[in-house]
Amino acid sequence: MPRSFVRIYPSVDAGNGVTRRVLAESPELMVVEFRFAKDGAGALHNHPHVQATYVKSGVFEFTIGDEVVLVRGGDSFVIPSSVAHGCRALEEGVLIDTFTPRRDDFL
Template sequence: MDLPKKGQRWVLHNDALPQPAGPGVVRRVLAYTDELMCVENTFETGAVGPLHSHPHTQITYVAEGVFSFTIGSETRTVRRGDALLKTDGVEHGCTCLEAGVLLDVFSPMRQDFI
């Protein structure tokens, strides 16, 4: 297993390198170019994605589970099928209420994940 290469056309889940991204969180960098990146984050119940911001626009899709998410000054509970938009520079974070998977899409790509 290894990180995919920039522009790699096919990225199979079983070949994507799982990386620790905090207690109870595993990140898999999937396909990406300079302009766009797709990342899967698997959370255990109780795991926290601490409040942070970055200069990337991010869309998060809840593939599985239940999360308490804060974006800016608003906190809401989100579930499978929900999507969240976090524009660049806006503080955001989450707590996993029920084990799950978040699919993040970043523009531009997150160089710090490579």
């Protein structure tokens, strides 16, 4: 029987006004959608994965290392491995994050 490359993951409550849904994954790469309510927050944290973030919609205040930046729909950026980061949604919005390697803690 052939292996299916399509898998549908459920949305999960990530807390603080945020839901998370894995969109696609392999051991080397993971794509995740985060939906934020207004004032939803991603707590300051770090991880060994390299993270690329695309702001699909909304306006967010991001802390990345010692820098605080305002990002909005259409913006994108990379967060290096082990750099502390977090964000707050200034309005309802969606982030699409990619991680390398995969975040096994999200499965």
